[in-house]
Amino acid sequence: MSALSLRVTRPAMRVARVARAPLPTPSRTFTTFLPLARPPASASVGLRAAALRAPLRAGGRRFASTSASASTSASAASTESKSAYQKVKDLTKTYGSYAVIMYLALSAVDFALSFAVVHAVGAEHIEPGVHFLVRKYREVRHGVEGADALDAADEANKLAAAAEAAAQEAVNPGKATPWYLNKTLWAEATLAYAIHKVGLLPIRAGLTVAWTPKVVNFLRARGWIGASGAKRAAQHGADKVREASQRAVTAAKGAAKGAVKSS
Numbered sequence: 001m002s003a004l005s006l007r008v009t010r011p012a013m014r015v016a017r018v019a020r021a022p023l024p025t026p027s028r029t030f031t032t033f034l035p036l037a038r039p040p041a042s043a044s045v046g047l048r049a050a051a052l053r054a055p056l057r058a059g060g061r062r063f064a065s066t067s068a069s070a071s072t073s074a075s076a077a078s079t080e081s082k083s084a085y086q087k088v089k090d091l092t093k094t095y096g097s098y099a100v101i102m103y104l105a106l107s108a109v110d111f112a113l114s115f116a117v118v119h120a121v122g123a124e125h126i127e128p129g130v131h132f133l134v135r136k137y138r139e140v141r142h143g144v145e146g147a148d149a150l151d152a153a154d155e156a157n158k159l160a161a162a163a164e165a166a167a168q169e170a171v172n173p174g175k176a177t178p179w180y181l182n183k184t185l186w187a188e189a190t191l192a193y194a195i196h197k198v199g200l201l202p203i204r205a206g207l208t209v210a211w212t213p214k215v216v217n218f219l220r221a222r223g224w225i226g227a228s229g230a231k232r233a234a235q236h237g238a239d240k241v242r243e244a245s246q247r248a249v250t251a252a253k254g255a256a257k258g259a260v261k262s263s
Contacts, residue, residue, distance in 0.1 A: 088205050091212055098216050098225075103208045110200045115192035123188050130194050137198045 091099040118126055138147035219225040
């Protein structure tokens, strides 16, 4: 019993001694923390305001650049989407009456060509195509309801004209009508005007915009228009007046000499 108890108690005593042994004390180091220097109140407020203004400035720059690009694209789109009439109107602001004269000259030419084609081919062959073009033009400008109303008015006018022609034929059978009262001629003229007004408007406006600057520059280079042209016209008029006055003086002198000789 004693030997067994000694064997059991010795490890226990060792564990107790290890447990009672003082732990090594680490070296204690104390660091003195000094208070950090705070910036003045005005500087901190300025830094906070600058930090708040920075994103606003960046957003303002982005908004300004976005608005500038949007305005540029809008102006380009408006320039591209200008109608033919607006292009000619802008051209008249630059070149004045020369653009109007060019437009009227081209209008006279294309109307004459349209009338010649309609008269040669026949109104009955061209009328369906012209009616289709006029219908599309009216739908774009006045809408579907407005186009229907205009078509109904045209049909009523045609029926009234046919009834009037039949009544005149019944009153005066076999009477020859003058050429300026020929219904067929006026129908062809109306059809040609529709082609001229609707179908050839973009071509006419485009040629006016393209040719007016070239023609004006050509005439100015020759001195036929502009300041030099006015001076030349004034000089020409002065020369004519001078020549006429010289002829009058010469005729008066001749008459005086003849009167002296006769006396």
